[in-house]
Amino acid sequence: SQVTTDMATLTREVEKFTEHKKLEIEALKIREGYRKEFMGNVSHELKTPLFTVQGYILTLLDGAMKDKSVRKKYLTRASKGVERLIYIVKDLDMISKLEVGDLHLQMEDFNIVELVQNTFDLLEMKAAKKNITLTFDVEYQKAIYVYGDRERIQQVLTNLVVNSIKYGKKDGTTEITIENLIKNKVIVRVTDNGEGIAKENIPRLFERFYRVDKSGSRKEGGSGLGLAIVKHIIEAHEEKIYIESVFGVGSEFSFTLEKSEELPEISSESDIF
Ligand code: ADP
DSSP states (O other): OHHHHHHHHHHHHHHHHHHHHHHHHHHHHHHHHHHHHHHHHHHHHHHHHHHHHHHHHHHHHTTGGGSHHHHHHHHHHHHHHHHHHHHHHHHHHHHHHHHHTOOOOOEEEEEHHHHHHHHHHHHHHHHHHTTOEEEEEOSSOSOOEEEEEHHHHHHHHHHHHHHHHHTSOTTOEEEEEEEEOSSSEEEEEEEEOSSOOOGGGGGGTTSTTOOSSHHHHHHTTOOSOHHHHHHHHHHHTTOOEEEEEETTTEEEEEEEEEEOSSSOOOOHHHHHO
16 A cells, blocks of 8 residues: 555665664764874874973983083984974874865976976985985986976975985985876886885875884884875875885885976977987
């Protein structure tokens, strides 16, 4: 009869609704879990440098202040700790903006060769301190215009090169290359012959706060957010980031960018012929 059909339909509807609500609650629980984990990670990251700074200040107050050379040493260390805190807070600020979708890209046409050259110039000394040779080689090309957020792409490249120095071997090399693809893309690669990453760790690398070697990386002073930021920026550009790494041999991080439409490239031919 009509009544039983209606009842059956209604029951189905109620079941569907309940199932939907259950899924929603599950999703909320997972999100809440992430949030708790994130908060835990943040306080953990901040605690270490905070206690370090506090330790130096207390020692100074305790009498170390009297000796001029000790005073300078401890103040320098305290200041390094504060620097590190600022660095972590800046990264946190950036990641939260990226995750909330609050970071609007300032898209423009710019010369990627020039940007790589600038990054190279800024980081060459840092590499040299570890006796790492930084190389940059764009075959034949003087200028390649791409469309993107120049400052954010500079940040991506800086993070990748700094990592290759941090996790690179002493006396090693870091190579930056730009590959100008026939289609509308370029690929920027950062290749090192450093410690490499074991296969099982690669999938988690872009997670916030993930580090392969917890103690070792912290000594190197990162926030554990660098690669998560890199991934967000590249994805906000709707581009791709790749990683290839062999443990004990080295790593290659690469990302794509879109070539500019309006601006002509200085073609390779004029340079070779
Ligand atoms: P961190 O602040 O720890 O450097 P990142 O997000 O930049 O954080 O990197 C996450 C982890 O990925 C690092 O702790 C390190 O274990 C690994 N890693 C990143 N880049 C490299 C590289 N070039 N060679 C080897 N390991 C790397």
